[in-house]
Amino acid sequence: MVRIDDVAKRAGVSISTVSYALSGKRPVSERTREKIHLAARELGYLPNAGARMLAGRRTHIFALTEPFRSDTHAPSHMAFVLAASIAARRHGYDILLLTDEDSTQGMRRVEASGLVDGIIVLDVSPNDERAELARSSHTPTVFVGVPDNTDGLMCVDLDFAGATASAVDRLAEAGHRKIAMLGHPAGNYETTNYAPRARQGFRDRARELGLEAYFRPLSEAQFAAEDAYRLTLEFLDNGVTGIVLNTEERSHKAVLDAITARGLDVPRDVSLVSVGSIFDTSGFHRAIDSIPLVPEHSCELALQELVDAVEKQHVEPGVRLVTPEYRSYGSVGPHA
């Protein structure tokens, strides 16, 4: 194993100068800096992780806690893990997976052993037990998602209310006066925080604009697509001309099928906007405008917060909402 002394010797300087030259924590003359970097590169030197942790009180590792529940949607979940990991690497941190059945146990463990500099919490539920733990922890922690009680917590999430609101805006601009929203399975309005926020944004903005607006949740997951089909037919038969979708992928297809079944066309007769989807809505037979949930955005912001907290040694609690981004694929047209 190549040690810092090896680099120092080869560059003809002291080990402290090597340390400073590589960390940049103290000015070093251009010439020595180059010599040192060259030597380090030639030797393939990387500081020993353990020594760095011990002496520097910094591990350059973040823990990622993610309870794998039975209802976990694997593709979304993976996208978030991957996005978090990539964002972390960009800041020079590695990700340690915390998969203990009891998620608080893993957090306690890494905290007590000083294994990580910070913790990223995924898959946040409204009354998440990890919230309380984070409050009493000395390890900076960021939530990707929003629990009910956010006191003293750093949270990052998509602005779901803003997203549905701007979907309503878009439909209103196009002249639609009677709109509807298809939501998640009803249970999600109890077990998640984002579903109600999305609904709220829809209702509030529709009221502000004086639109006639209907909201319908789906029933449980396995029947969601059938539900979406049936409810869409209902909407259409009631003269709805703009629909906001906040559902999983299969229901999107079902909605398109229902519209076709009535002999109608998007966007000629009906306009569609998908909100908070993590999949690609431009790939459907009929591409659908989207205000997507982009894991990369949420995670990048979360990591910035976390790195800041770690390196400034001071956490700034608060909920940061990612600004929704409208992606136009031509599924919204003027009201006939």
Place this chain on the structure above:
Amino acid sequence: MVRIDDVAKRAGVSISTVSYALSGKRPVSERTREKIHLAARELGYLPNAGARMLAGRRTHIFALTEPFRSDTHAPSHMAFVLAASIAARRHGYDILLLTDEDSTQGMRRVEASGLVDGIIVLDVSPNDERAELARSSHTPTVFVGVPDNTDGLMCVDLDFAGATASAVDRLAEAGHRKIAMLGHPAGNYETTNYAPRARQGFRDRARELGLEAYFRPLSEAQFAAEDAYRLTLEFLDNGVTGIVLNTEERSHKAVLDAITARGLDVPRDVSLVSVGSIFDTSGFHRAIDSIPLVPEHSCELALQELVDAVEKQHVEPGVRLVTPEYRSYGSVGPHA
């Protein structure tokens, strides 16, 4: 932070005795052992990770490299990551995620910095570049999957050939003489190692038993289900009475649909065995016998190998195949 001196003080012994009592690397009298464990528990003591790495030359962390390719099947992938992580924890190790675009880069990094005690390689391709790296590495590495050249490598995988062979056995025992196998998309027979092995086991055993046997791959993923439907009809029309499935979930449904479409019944007219599936085949409308790919089995075996190599400081190269396990759900019946 609670340090070892705190525990030593509270237990009234020296720090070396605490270290030995907790690691068990040296006999300690029953009485002191108890005192020390009590003190440690009361104080919530866990050894500092950095200090342990530095002094003990062991990090208790394994790296997990998993290139996320576009064709990655998220649910399977997640199941393997989770299984690996759980198996690792059971052995007292944590998992560090390596998601660099260039997978060898991450491996080099953790090796040079001594961040991990070992490496787990997932999603192995036939000519995996990580194989060469593992050979020249001093960090013990285990492959979950089998590359073409396994010289000097530790590999673990399901015995796919054995699995299809025993599926053939089961059909032969039930009196079927004309059987068929539905395989993966054709490309997988070039880009993966397990697909050809499964095909091989099917062909060889059928030949040994003198059965009339047909093998058909599917076309690319998005048309797989349609293919499966069509090919199944062909099989049935040609008098095939036993079918081995080595495909993803949707094609299983398509096969069942095709059988129904011909007015036939499982297992009265046709017998079915699924091989190497990672999903639950007992949940279909018609439950299907299965010789599954169980991530927990592969990962548990892989972790045992890796832990052994790390703790005995000696790797024992070789390919360990997990013995297939036949799960009977009543989809195989006697040949009419």
Place this chain on the structure above:
DNA sequence: TTGAAAGCGGTACCAC
């Protein structure tokens, strides 16, 4: 059966 003390390989303070 137990204790004292020498490292492990860096970081960062203090001098110059």
Place this chain on the structure above:
DNA sequence: GTGGTACCGCTTTCAA
């Protein structure tokens, strides 16, 4: 701008 060195908290050898 650069170098010497006292830690960081644990493991493990050596001695008792």
